[in-house]
Amino acid sequence: MDNRSISENKRFVVGIIAAMMLIVVLFSSFYIAIESGHDCTGEDCPICSCIQQCENTLRSIGSGLSFCHLTFSPVLMLLTLVVLAVPSVQLNTLVSQKVRLNN
Numbered sequence: 001m002d003n004r005s006i007s008e009n010k011r012f013v014v015g016i017i018a019a020m021m022l023i024v025v026l027f028s029s030f031y032i033a034i035e036s037g038h039d040c041t042g043e044d045c046p047i048c049s050c051i052q053q054c055e056n057t058l059r060s061i062g063s064g065l066s067f068c069h070l071t072f073s074p075v076l077m078l079l080t081l082v083v084l085a086v087p088s089v090q091l092n093t094l095v096s097q098k099v100r101l102n103n
Helices: 003-035 046-061 067-085
Strands: none
């Protein structure tokens, strides 16, 4: 394997890790937002313990993440996907597919 393929593999792995981190942050924050008004059953409430685990995960992942960052992360994820998808889209027109036929 040459250096270029190793670099591409590392970039791919880093992209997967970043996507996984983003998914964890998004799902944790969405879960907290959805279940914040649940009917608590007391000290051993399973939803409260899940909320606590999500809060601990968010604190450990990014202790410097503010609410503003968590709010705009879905927008940033969408923009990233658009930027990655646009170059791969090829516009096939009749002119681009024209073939010269010589007889």
